[in-house]
Amino acid sequence: MSILASLQKSTIESLEALFGQSFTEKDFQVNQTKPEFEGDYTVVMFSLVKSLKQSPDAIGNQLGEHLTKNYPQLFSAYNIIKGFLNLSVADSYWLTLLQEQYNDICFGKQPISGKKVMVEYSSPNTNKPLHLGHLRNNFLGWSVAEILKANGNTVLKSCIVNDRGIHICKSMIAWEKFADGKTPQSTNTKGDHFVGEYYVKFNDEYKKEIATLVGGGMPAADAEKEAPIMKATQQMLQDWEAGKPDVIDLWKKMNGWVYEGFDITYKTIGSDFDKMYYESNTYLLGKDIVQTGLDKKVFIRKPDGSVWIDLTADGLDEKLVLRKDGTSVYITQDIGLAQQKWDEYNIDKSIYVIGDEQNYHMKVLQLICKKMGVPYADDIHHLSYGMVELPTGKMKSREGTVVDADDIVAEMENEAKQKTEELGKVKDFAQNELSALYHTIGLGALKFFLLRVDPKKKMIFNPEESIDFHGFTAPFIQYNYARIKSVLRKNEFIKDKSIGTNFLPLEKELIVSLERYGSVIGEAANELNPSAIAIYIYNIAKTFSSFFAEHSIANAETEEKKQLRLYLASMTANVIKSGMQLLGISVPERM
RNA sequence: GGUCCGGUAGCUCAGUUGGAUAGAGCAUCAGCCUUCUAAGCUGAGGGUCAUUGGUUCGAAUCCAAUCCGGAUCACCA
Numbered sequence: 001m002s003i004l005a006s007l008q009k010s011t012i013e014s015l016e017a018l019f020g021q022s023f024t025e026k027d028f029q030v031n032q033t034k035p036e037f038e039g040d041y042t043v044v045m046f047s048l049v050k051s052l053k054q055s056p057d058a059i060g061n062q063l064g065e066h067l068t069k070n071y072p073q074l075f076s077a078y079n080i081i082k083g084f085l086n087l088s089v090a091d092s093y094w095l096t097l098l099q100e101q102y103n104d105i106c107f108g109k110q111p112i113s114g115k116k117v118m119v120e121y122s123s124p125n126t127n128k129p130l131h132l133g134h135l136r137n138n139f140l141g142w143s144v145a146e147i148l149k150a151n152g153n154t155v156l157k158s159c160i161v162n163d164r165g166i167h168i169c170k171s172m173i174a175w176e177k178f179a180d181g182k183t184p185q186s187t188n189t190k191g192d193h194f195v196g197e198y199y200v201k202f203n204d205e206y207k208k209e210i211a212t213l214v215g216g217g218m219p220a221a222d223a224e225k226e227a228p229i230m231k232a233t234q235q236m237l238q239d240w241e242a243g244k245p246d247v248i249d250l251w252k253k254m255n256g257w258v259y260e261g262f263d264i265t266y267k268t269i270g271s272d273f274d275k276m277y278y279e280s281n282t283y284l285l286g287k288d289i290v291q292t293g294l295d296k297k298v299f300i301r302k303p304d305g306s307v308w309i310d311l312t313a314d315g316l317d318e319k320l321v322l323r324k325d326g327t328s329v330y331i332t333q334d335i336g337l338a339q340q341k342w343d344e345y346n347i348d349k350s351i352y353v354i355g356d357e358q359n360y361h362m363k364v365l366q367l368i369c370k371k372m373g374v375p376y377a378d379d380i381h382h383l384s385y386g387m388v389e390l391p392t393g394k395m396k397s398r399e400g401t402v403v404d405a406d407d408i409v410a411e412m413e414n415e416a417k418q419k420t421e422e423l424g425k426v427k428d429f430a431q432n433e434l435s436a437l438y439h440t441i442g443l444g445a446l447k448f449f450l451l452r453v454d455p456k457k458k459m460i461f462n463p464e465e466s467i468d469f470h471g472f473t474a475p476f477i478q479y480n481y482a483r484i485k486s487v488l489r490k491n492e493f494i495k496d497k498s499i500g501t502n503f504l505p506l507e508k509e510l511i512v513s514l515e516r517y518g519s520v521i522g523e524a525a526n527e528l529n530p531s532a533i534a535i536y537i538y539n540i541a542k543t544f545s546s547f548f549a550e551h552s553i554a555n556a557e558t559e560e561k562k563q564l565r566l567y568l569a570s571m572t573a574n575v576i577k578s579g580m581q582l583l584g585i586s587v588p589e590r591m
Numbered sequence: 592g593g594u595c596c597g598g599u600a601g602c603u604c605a606g607u608u609g610g611a612u613a614g615a616g617c618a619u620c621a622g623c624c625u626u627c628u629a630a631g632c633u634g635a636g637g638g639u640c641a642u643u644g645g646u647u648c649g650a651a652u653c654c655a656a657u658c659c660g661g662a663u664c665a666c667c668a
Contacts, residue, residue, distance in 0.1 A: 029610075046649075082611065083648085084611060316594075320666055361668095386597090386661095470631090478630085480630095482630095487628090538615085538616090549623095549629090550633095
């Protein structure tokens with residue numbers, strides 16, 4: 001049990017003993033004590049004043065007295081300032097914690113609870129390479145999955161690949177028209193980048209054709225539909241759906257190129273999946289559910305044959321679920337795929353990591369599920385994250401204004417290489433060790449940069465300014481980890497040696513922070529928010545860094561102090577490594 | 592226009608769900624390497640928490656109105 005939970009429990013027991021009423025942890029608030037006051041945790045008295053009809057200080061005195069007298073193993077002292085009861089946790093509590101946990105790599109994590117969660121993330125299109133926005137999605141999804149695991153859930157990572165549709169046909173048409181038989185191999189280009197070039201080519205050509213038509217006097221709206229390359233693309237989509245062999249062959253060939261490219265990127269950034277869904281397999285799903293919905297009168301069929309759901313009563317609009325020709329739309333397959341996930345895996349919760357531009361869509365999906373009365377409707381959760389934008393605005397693959405994923409990773413690794421060489425601390429590393437280190441630092445800095453902010457906030461990335469390696473960054477945390485490991489390599493624990501009986505302020509601050517790790521994992525899991533972990537780990541590293549500058553471990557005043565500090569350092573290293581792992585960031589033994 | 596999200600230091604962001612004098616990093620300035628890794632440490636300056644009103648012991652946090660920015664409201668996905 002965490003010290004916070006113990007404090008809540010003992011406070012309830014004390015209040016009940018003192019005042020003969022029953023209480024819950026919601027009747028009072030517990031905070032960490034501000035550094036300018038004496039104590040570790042603070043119980044705020046004001047909320048108790050009304051029901052107890054006594055002054056805050058009077059209640060605080062009785063409670064503080066009762067807690068220190070009856071729970072001496074937990075609390076050693078108290079003071080009251082303006083209605084805040086500040087409690088000092090007994091040093092023996094922290095010392096015991098340290099002795100028991102200093103070398104436990106599972107510290108803070110929950111045992112398996114049996115809950116099964118699916119996290120869908122990444123969801124790429126097979127007509128272009130991944131960009132910085134996809135990286136935010138990938139890092140978030142992967143990290144949330146790890147955080148949920150650490151909190152006791154069984155997690156399945158899934159991915160729906162957007163591998164068919166008009167946008168895929170666009171790059172296919174452009175390749176047919178302009179490539180002259182070129183391939184990724186013949187041009188020595190990564191497959192996803194190769195295909196992406198033709199997606200851009202399509203749009204260039206499409207714009208030209210529109211301009212010509214408009215120049216000839218056609219209204220712009222008509223020109224968009226009448227442009228020959230667009231008509232050819234639409235014909236190709238129909239041929240694809242009809243299964244025309246040469247189109248299918250081309251589709252398979254070009255998707256194959258993209259997958260070869262994606263495999264490399266996913267391997268580099270450390271994304272993995274337990275289950276792949278392909279839209280080419282799922283796009284017909286959901287049609288039978290629409291029929292059920294019609295029978296249940298959840299959906300309505302209009303005279304032209306199209307099927308709709310009326311969500312105006314819920315503050316939304318009428319939404320199409322089936323076209324008049326009977327073909328399905330985006331939401332139709334999502335309804336079907338949601339069902340399939342439950343049928344296949346018997347999951348308790350389904351999390352979709354999707355950008356906030358699709359908030360409306362996901363709301364509609366959930367509402368439809370509710371109205372259909374499916375049992376999992378409330379267990380669908382949209383983890384909505386903000387877009388990554390450039391100072392000039394949104395990134396657009398069509399127009400080539402994107403920060404490419406492969407490029408930015410390579411740049412970060414290169415940056416790591418330069419800085420490492422400047423510092424010259426690892427001159428004895430072999431070449432493969434060096435490249436591994438650059439990867440760890442460069443990718444770590446990038447992941448941390450994208451994960452340290454609240455997911456739901458949009459973020460602006462300025463390619464002109466390089467991502468920092470100092471301060472609130474992964475390299476700073478990694479650096480502190482490496483410093484600890486260095487100390488631990490040079491100084492051995494002494495068996496059965498006592499670790500003394502008290503703490504200096506920075507030692508205390510560190511152990512109090514370390515103790516909170518489990519609670520932080522719990523919070524991050526509840527809120528699906530990796531930034532909670534990032535901020536916490538950074539603060540641990542920062543506290544350690546101050547401590548490290550202030551006090552010597554190797555030359556501590558006494559053997560006891562040295563042992564205590566070695567334990568503290570060891571536990572700090574474990575928590576840093578564990579927390580960074582939840583973010584998908586590894587930590588080097590040296591740097 | 593409807594719905595939703597956001598506005599905190601020059602910049603990028605925290606702010607424990609209503610608690611004590613609003614905190615970090617970057618940038619600026621001043622110190623600190625003959626001792627465990629200076630990708631570091633210590634200190635300084637920097638704030639009308641968009642604005643106005645309300646709720647109460649107490650508001651950056653909750654409510655209302657207003658201003659500004661963004662997303663979305665396709666027989667696209």
